[in-house]
Amino acid sequence: MLALSTPAAAENAAPAQEAAPKSGPQLGTYGFDTDGMDTSVSPADDFYLYANGKWAEKTQIPADKSNYGMFTALDDLSKERVKLVLEAEKDVKGSKAGDVYASYLDTATVEKKGLKPIQPWLKQVRGIKSKAAFEKMLPTAARNGVGALFGGFVGQDDKNPDVYIFQIYQGGTGLPDRDMYLVENDKFEAIRKAYKEYLAKMLTLAGEKNAVARADAIFAVEKKIAEVQWTREDSSDATKTYNKMTVAELDKITPGLKLSSVLTGVSPKITEVVVAQPSAITGIAKIFADTDLAVLKDQMIVNSLATFSNVLPDSVSDTTFAFYGTTLQGTPQREPRWKRGVSLTEGTVGDEVGKAYAAKYFPPETKAAMDTLVKNVLAAMGRRIDGLTWMQPETKAKARTKLANFTTKIGYPDRWKDYSKLKIVRGDLFGNDLRANQWGFDDNISKLGGPIRRWEWGMLPQTVNAYANFGMNEIVFPAAILQPPFFDPKADPAINYGGIGAVIGHEISHHFDDQGAKYDENGKLSDWWTESDVKAFEAAGKKLIAQYDAYKIFPDASVKGEFTLGENIGDLAGLTIAYDAYRASLNGKEPPVIDGMTGDQRFFLGWAQVWRRNYREANLRQRLITDPHSPSAQRAWVVRNLDKWYDAFQPKADGKLYLKPEERVRIW
Known part of the structure; x- marks a missing residue:
């Protein structure tokens, strides 16, 4: 399962067949790939390479990937499985999933139509004669899925989580981060040059003249927007980004752009909004007022x-x-096109695909085993809360209540989305995508004034990931991540607790990280900690920030400790909690030594194994700017803060990862 896929495989190859299940663990003798270790490396110097060095050395990144590791291996497996589902659905009359997939594979029709399907929309954009008309067009653009100066969606009101509210956030740029416009260095300058060339090519493809000069004008406007945008650190702060106001009050902070009329076009139900970055929205409104209409239209065309x-x-x-x-x-x-077709179909009618996937690939026994693991890790978190020395008793009681109120979702939803009103036509690839965007937009807007959809998932069953939802006070684990190397019912429990157990702990602890801790037991953004609790928590957080800031990935680029703090807390707490749960599951007995490894050693190896990943340099550099997670090696290194890791591997004090007991960061 974890072997490299063949990136250049023929797109019309026959669907892959499922391999026969092994009688024992899928990896190694106890669930860990010992062949991938590099025992010439001391665990004290680099625990990631000790556990994964030979795997990293021999594993090439497929040509169609920016990185490759355990997540991508499982994603490949999910795509292969969904392909089997969709190949069968192509022959089922009335199957929306089958019709979307078949339409995408029909390249002859797509190429024959050329840009004809999008021309009616481009004609509308070109036909805009005034700024007022541009404003009026923004709701239609948003409904079609076309981004503009700012974004918006309907979500829970953080301070009243039983109610939905429209939320606005900054937009208007095509590069992934504001730093790529503003920071002066050779690499960003090369990206800016390539981006301008891309803008010019897109304008040329659209049939526009003087593309180079017009691309430069788009870039100049986007650079101005980048200057007023908030940083990722500020944009990740739940307190700073909660700015509730009436639509009339919003108009007052956006001179030059009448957002009230735009929002009325979105839905007349919008009377209040939460603005994530008010100063940025104000700045973008001013830039809109000062920018030539032709440039705004060109940006929308691209x-x-x-x-x-x-x-x-x-x-x-x-x-x-x-x-x-x-x-x-x-x-x-x-x-290959079939993989892109899988992704497109999932993005169009994801629940229809997910329902079939879950029925075929998520057995009841896996769900039952996960239920047990989750209960054990939740219990371990409860004991951790009880044993904290820095948290006041009244705060502990509230934290315990929050933990007791958790909702856990495992595998797949109990209720699926209804696509009956979504029109899908075989052979109309562009039309299907346009109508799917409109359906998704309308579905989101329809939440206004309605009950909270506690049944709704933010990921599909075939997604290799997990998440914590603060407003719902829930943790969610899709089916696709509940397989080796994260979870294998036939593997040694130490591996499972070090793998999926730590992931469970990670998602639990997100509700108590630097942002999740701001939400109470009902999912409400509120101050429920004492001042001394906050000071102690922030002090520990600063130590963790400093630890990760010191990780230099390239000579000119390091991990951003503040930006990655929430995820680093999740890793530290998640692994700590999972270890407690593992030891508790043994009922006081010592686990056997297997292949020369103790139970505790296997637990930490299980953690290190799930972070196996090789990166292309460009991908890793961008992740350092845009990804709130630390790189995989540094995620594995979080073990250096756990006393039990030192007990297990006895690292020498001169090891590169060694920390004195008083230097180790302890939070939960």
Whole structure:
């Protein structure tokens, strides 16, 4: 399962067949791939390489990927499985999933139609005659999925989580981060040059003249927008980004852009909003007022082609990939078309696909085993809360209540989305994508004034990931992550607790990290900690920030400790809690030594194994700017803060990872 996929496999190859299940663990003798270790490396110097060094050395990144590791291996497996489902659905009359997938594979029709399907929309954009008309067009653009100066969606009101409210956030830029416009260095300058070339190519493909000069004008406006945008650190702060106001009050902070009329076009039900970055929205409104209409229209034309690039001819999709895939991520080639078809179908009718996937690939016994693991890790978190020395008794009681109020979702939803009103036509690839965007937009807006959809999931069953939802006070584990190396019912429990157990602990602890801790037992953004609790927590957080700030990945780029703090707390707390749960599951007995490894050693190896990942340099550099998670090696290194890791591996004090007991960060 974890073998490398063949990146250049023929797109019309026969569907893959499922391998026969092994009688024992899928990896090694106890659930860990010992062949991937490099025991010539001391665990005290680099625990990641000790556990994964030979795997890293021998594993090549497929040409269609920007990185490759355990997550991507499982994602490949999920795509292969979904392909089997969709190949069967293609022959089922009335199957929306089958019709979407078949439409995407029909490249002859896509190429024959060319840009004709998007021309009616581009004609509307070109026909805008005034700023007022541009404003009026923004709700239609948003409904079509085309980004503009700012973004918006309906979500829970953080301070009244039983109610939905419209939320607005900054937009208006095409590069992944404001630093790429503003920071002066050779690498960002090369990206800026390539981006301008991309903008010019897209305008040319759209049939526009003087593309180079017009691309420069788009970039100049986006650079101005980047100057007023908030940093990722500030934009991740739940307190700073909660700014509730009436629509009339919003108009007062956005002179030059009448957002009240825009929001009325979105829905007349919008009377209040939460603005994530008020000063940025104010700045963007002023830039809008000062910018020539022609430039705004050009930007929307490019955004429109980019939005629909995957359902337009290769001339457009290849251009988009060349910049966003190759220049920014370092990926040499696109995925085979069937894989892109799987992704598109999941994005269109994901629950229809997920329902079939879950029925075929998520057995009841896996769910039952996960239920037990989750209960054990939750119990361990409760004991951790009880034993804290820095938290006041009244805060502990509230934390315990919050923990008791958790909802856990495992595998797949109890209720699926209804796509009956979504029109899908076989052979109409662009139309399907456009209507799917509109359906998704309308579905989101329809939440206003309605009950909270506690049944709704933010991920599909076939997604290799997990998440914590603060407003719902829930933790969610899709089916696809509940398999080796994260979880294998036939593996040694130490591996499972070090793998999926730590992931469970990670998601639990997110509700108590630097942002999640701001939400109470009902999912409400509120101050429920005492002042002394906050000071102690922030002091520990500062130590963790400093620890990760010191990790230099390239001579000119390091991990951002503040930006990654929440995820680093999640790793530290999650592993700590999972270890407690593992030891508790043994009922006082010592686990056997297997292949020369003690139970505790196997637990920490299980943790290190799930973070196996090789990166292309461009991808890793971008992640340091845009990804709130630390790189995989540094995630494995979090063990240096756990006393039990020192007991297990007896690292010498001169080891690079060694920390004196008083230097180790302890939070939960």
